[in-house]
Amino acid sequence: MKALVVGNGAREQAIAERLAESSDVYAFMSRKNPGIAGVCKGFMLGSLTDFDKIGLYAEGMDFVFVGPEEPLVGGIADVMDNVVGPGKRAALLEGDKAFCRDFLRDNVGFGYPEYRVCRTVEDVEEAVREIEDFAVKPSGLTGGKGVKVLGKQLKDVDEAEDYAKKLLCEGDVVVEERLEGEEFTLMAFCDGTHLIPMPLVQDHKYAYEGDEGPMTGGMGSYSCEDHTLPFLEERDVDEAMKIMKKTTEAIDYRGVLYGGFMATADGVKLLEYNVRFGDPEAMNVLSLLKEDLSDVSTRILDGNLSNAAFEREATVCKYLVPGGYPDNPERGVELRIAEPKRAKLYYASVEETDGRVYTTGSRALAVLGIGNTVDEAERIAEEGASGVRTDGLWYRSDIGKRDLIEKRVRHIAALRRQNP
Numbered sequence: 001m002k003a004l005v006v007g008n009g010a011r012e013q014a015i016a017e018r019l020a021e022s023s024d025v026y027a028f029m030s031r032k033n034p035g036i037a038g039v040c041k042g043f044m045l046g047s048l049t050d051f052d053k054i055g056l057y058a059e060g061m062d063f064v065f066v067g068p069e070e071p072l073v074g075g076i077a078d079v080m081d082n083v084v085g086p087g088k089r090a091a092l093l094e095g096d097k098a099f100c101r102d103f104l105r106d107n108v109g110f111g112y113p114e115y116r117v118c119r120t121v122e123d124v125e126e127a128v129r130e131i132e133d134f135a136v137k138p139s140g141l142t143g144g145k146g147v148k149v150l151g152k153q154l155k156d157v158d159e160a161e162d163y164a165k166k167l168l169c170e171g172d173v174v175v176e177e178r179l180e181g182e183e184f185t186l187m188a189f190c191d192g193t194h195l196i197p198m199p200l201v202q203d204h205k206y207a208y209e210g211d212e213g214p215m216t217g218g219m220g221s222y223s224c225e226d227h228t229l230p231f232l233e234e235r236d237v238d239e240a241m242k243i244m245k246k247t248t249e250a251i252d253y254r255g256v257l258y259g260g261f262m263a264t265a266d267g268v269k270l271l272e273y274n275v276r277f278g279d280p281e282a283m284n285v286l287s288l289l290k291e292d293l294s295d296v297s298t299r300i301l302d303g304n305l306s307n308a309a310f311e312r313e314a315t316v317c318k319y320l321v322p323g324g325y326p327d328n329p330e331r332g333v334e335l336r337i338a339e340p341k342r343a344k345l346y347y348a349s350v351e352e353t354d355g356r357v358y359t360t361g362s363r364a365l366a367v368l369g370i371g372n373t374v375d376e377a378e379r380i381a382e383e384g385a386s387g388v389r390t391d392g393l394w395y396r397s398d399i400g401k402r403d404l405i406e407k408r409v410r411h412i413a414a415l416r417r418q419n420p
Helices: 010-019 051-057 069-074 088-095 097-107 121-130 157-167 234-250 281-286 293-302 374-386 402-418
Strands: 002-006 024-029 042-045 063-066 115-118 134-138 173-177 182-191 195-197 206-208 212-215 220-223 254-264 267-274 314-320 344-347 350-353 356-359 365-371
Touching: 002 010, 002 051, 010 024, 010 281, 010 293, 010 344, 024 051, 051 069, 063 293, 069 088, 088 097, 088 267, 097 115, 097 173, 097 234, 097 267, 115 121, 121 157, 121 173, 134 157, 157 173, 182 234, 182 281, 182 293, 182 402, 195 234, 220 281, 220 374, 234 254, 234 267, 254 293, 281 314, 281 365, 314 374, 365 374, 374 402
Parallel strands: 002 024, 002 063, 024 042
Antiparallel strands: 115 173, 134 173, 182 195, 182 254, 206 212, 220 314, 254 267, 314 365, 344 365, 350 356
């Protein structure tokens, strides 16, 4: 079997490694990632939205697995019939937040925050008056970095209005209720009919320890050996699955659906959909997948995916990022890496030139620990992350630590006591 992976980050390396267990894997990348190139039979470089070039390279491939969102939102699955991913309309669930919110309102009917879609300055001014505690989101793709919350990244309503008005130059803006609770990720394989859930993961989007600082694409994540999270109740997971099932029943969907949820005192609310594997969450779940990913991919395309099993182990992923990330990251720093003894290493936003690997300005390396418990997985991830000697790289050491996890448990318990 021959498979093409589109993309060049850590997520795509995780996909390529699993596909390579049973398929001849090729890659189409915008820049050379040595982790992906190392498991491929061949690769081509080019724009990830150059569908003509990708299509020519994909001739003779059994399927194409797209990692990042841009090609999917651009409609690659409408151009090629063997793409493991949704068509352009379904990809709007991620590509257009206004579409997603209205879609949930019209087809699901619950599980989303109060919101306003703003297309004019007057819309913004009205929205911030009506929704007193809010977040501001550009409607289009932002790589996880466009959301700003009142009281965190936005100090007051005037600053929020100025930010929203600036975003209007690029397109619609969503102003929505700021939710209080704990975030979690539920991803699922979907073949158009069946929705097969993966282990739950918690991402850490804030740059600094203790969940401080600006939003990022994700500084790391963890999953537990029982495939749930310690601050969640069974009803939370059931609610999240119900929202996702009603979504896929209302739109033609094949591929991986990512639900970014928040457990609140008033139930589970959907923060966002992604129409592909999350990054870093892909490393957590793919490392545990018992099934052959090539087989899962072909069954998604054939519409006969009935199940997928995962190992009962815990995972912790920590991202190493360049100095100044995310606002003013250093670029062109040469990476000096010794392969960790126990952790798994994934190359992310890097470029290999003449046998040397350099940072390109975003998250550089992901280190994954796998263990029987979260504590064990965290120790392995920490060992791997602390062993990287490149000057200037840093990471959140608190991800997967017991103190931070227990803080989250106490937080949601207190919210539920206030509103039983």
